[in-house]
Amino acid sequence: xxxxxxxxxxxxxxxxxxxxxxxxxxxxxxxxxxxxxxxxxxxxxxxxxxxxxxxxxxxxxxxxxxxxxxxxxxxxxxxxxxxxxxxxxxxxxxxxxxxxxxxxxxxxxxxxxxxxxxxxxxxxxxxxxxxxxxxxxxxxxxxxxxxxxxxxxxxxxxxxxxxxxxxxxxxxxxxxxxxxxxxxxxxxxxxxxxxxxxxxxxxxxxxxxxxxxxxxxxxxxxxxxxxxxxxxxxxxxxxxxxxxxxxxxxxxxxxxxxxxxxx
Numbered sequence: 001x002x003x004x005x006x007x008x009x010x011x012x013x014x015x016x017x018x019x020x021x022x023x024x025x026x027x028x029x030x031x032x033x034x035x036x037x038x039x040x041x042x043x044x045x046x047x048x049x050x051x052x053x054x055x056x057x058x059x060x061x062x063x064x065x066x067x068x069x070x071x072x073x074x075x076x077x078x079x080x081x082x083x084x085x086x087x088x089x090x091x092x093x094x095x096x097x098x099x100x101x102x103x104x105x106x107x108x109x110x111x112x113x114x115x116x117x118x119x120x121x122x123x124x125x126x127x128x129x130x131x132x133x134x135x136x137x138x139x140x141x142x143x144x145x146x147x148x149x150x151x152x153x154x155x156x157x158x159x160x161x162x163x164x165x166x167x168x169x170x171x172x173x174x175x176x177x178x179x180x181x182x183x184x185x186x187x188x189x190x191x192x193x194x195x196x197x198x199x200x201x202x203x204x205x206x207x208x209x210x211x212x213x214x215x216x217x218x219x220x221x222x223x224x225x226x227x228x229x230x231x232x233x234x235x236x237x238x239x240x241x242x243x244x245x246x247x248x249x250x251x252x253x254x255x256x257x258x259x260x261x262x263x
Contacts, residue, residue: 001061001160002058005057005059006019006021006055007058008020009042017043017046021056026158026189028208030192031210033195033196035237076158093116096148099147100151125140138170146166146178162194165195179201186207200248206223208221223249238255241256
């Protein structure tokens with residue numbers, strides 16, 4: 001579904017990504033983790049075709065990403081950005097319908113209306129369908145935005161969903177709800193790529209984890225192989241302990257101490 005081959009990206013003389021390679025298959029959720037400045041957001045922008053790589057190639061559905069026009073990508077690829085502030089008032093159902101805009105010209109079809117209704121039920125926002133979006137809590141707004149991007153690719157087999165820190169600023173309940181929805185989409189065959197700050201969430205919900213530091217790949221693979229004391233120390237400059245839990249794919253990460261010297 002996605003194949004990233006030896007990607008480099010520089011801004012002026014500053015190298016932000018250095019020889020990054022990985023792949024994501026249909027039905028997988030990939031978590032991208034790393035400290036601030038690791039290159040996570042830059043990598044996601046490359047995957048979304050917001051910027052262009054300095055070298056290397058990104059393949060989407062076995063085609064170089066440069067061959068796709070944005071309007072074509074929008075039919076099967078959706079992006080949930082970090083910030084979704086609206087200056088204009090919209091009802092919740094109107095905002096979710098925006099996800100279907102790439103699929104019709106003037107008026108939504110019966111299929112579009114049914115998809116919006118179904119997605120709102122699945123994301124648990126039907127009860128406030130007629131509410132003004134700006135009157136909702138942060139967690140409710142994030143679920144509405146997720147419903148919008150799910151609606152965009154709902155009828156697209158093996159669709160792509162990119163999430164940029166979807167749990168940022170949310171309380172524990174809403175964090176879990178968002179990640180359960182993302183996990184369910186992957187289980188239905190979608191390809192989901194998400195930037196996450198919480199290593200335990202990445203371990204719990206992701207099939208594979210990509211760990212970055214200063215634009216370089218530290219590790220890539222199953223959570224139990226990537227989330228190790230050594231890798232976390234290298235990527236985050238922090239000592240941790242790992243606790244075993246039978247319900248998790250890998251041990252839970254418990255911070256131990258912060259190093260006094262930055263590396």
